[in-house]
Amino acid sequence: MDPVTHVLAAVSAAELLAPAGLEPWAVTAAAGAALAPDADFIARRFGHTGLLRWHHTLTHSVVGAGLLAAAWAAVVSLVSRAPWHALAPFAGLGALSHLGLDYILHNNGLMLAWPFSRVMPRGGLFIGLNPQTSSARCGERKLTVCLRCQAHSLLFNRVFFLLALTTAAAAAAFPWRRYVFAAGLAAVLVLILSRAVAKVRAAAIARQALGAGVAIFPADFSGRRWLAVARTGKGYRTALVDLKRRDVSPPVDHRPAPAGAVAATSARAAVRAFLANAILPFTELSPDGLELWWRDLSYAFTPAVLLHTLRLKLDAGVVASEEFRERW
Helix, strand or coil, X not given: CCHHXXXXXXXXXXXXXXXXXXXXXXXXXXXXXXXXXXXXXXXXXXXXXXXXXXXXXXXXXXXXXXXXXXXXXXXXXXXXXXXXXHHHHHHHHHHHHHHHHHHHHCCCCCCCCCCCCCCCXXXXXXXXXXXXXXXXXXXXXXXXXXXXXXXXXCXXXXXXXXXXXXXXXXXXXXXXXXXXXXXXXXXXXXXXXXXXXXXXXXXXXXXXXXXXCCEEEECCCCCCEEEEEEEECCEEEEEEEECCCCEECCCEXXXXXXXXXXXXXXXXXXXXXXXXXXXXXXXXXXXXXXXXXXXXXXXXXXXCCCEEEEEEEEECCEEEEEEEEEEC
16 A cells, blocks of 8 residues: 555554653654555565565565564654653554555555465455556656655545545544544444455355356455456456446456466566466466466456566567566
8 A cells, every 4th residue: 555545544543542641752653664564665676576576575574564663663762762662562553554454455465474474365455556556667667656656546545535534634623633533443444344345245246157266356446346257177267346236247268378388487587476476377478479478367357458467578489588567
């Protein structure tokens, strides 16, 4: 989720719980720790393989985020002279709020139990990567491009709007601010629960059309449309579930690339990194046959744009170059 929403969530929780004498420093500890897990953003500087291998892994684990929170609490303690043991719980609260929001947002999950397990539990209740809030320039390793995409995502993020309204209302109703923050966080919780219920409803509708074993992923910002993915004998079948109309769009069949082409590239470092965090990995040849695409079908809700895709350019069947982008 975007950094502004992470900070607002941490501030709301800290304002609700902090004692009066510690309040400004408790809020500072929570807000800074809420940003700390995204330190793995630096992985983008190491190219597409670095991004695939490290993003949402170590710093997005309970242990990793906890260590970052403890370090940030120590910094705030040195500046404020407030006891570290009093600030650490609020820093931990900020870090955990970051993990919670990312868990419900990102399809490919977080490595929450590192170093004990490299499994990446997944929530996927809110749409994250998508054509509207990500740029076709995301392959460029430029901070300005990433910041612009993050800022654009605020326009569609309902959690952000709830938290922003909560913060503004709390500032205007200062004596009752704790009640306002409590109400705002309760509203966010209701929104999350409503999306969980919507996902269950979408799965029930999809099973009637596509059969059992259907996976469901968010496909728009309202929670109305969901992507259904079902395995078939020859590949996968995807369709969009519309909860308002209670119908399923005509299914689209995805046929895999020739097994030989897949086997010839599966040992590449970038492919192994892609497979480590893909939910529904799928390979297909480009229409001109000159590229092999490693895709994650959990993002296949739009036919015009490839999301979360590793593209291998082929020359006489041999890989000439490779590049991963979150959006093509």
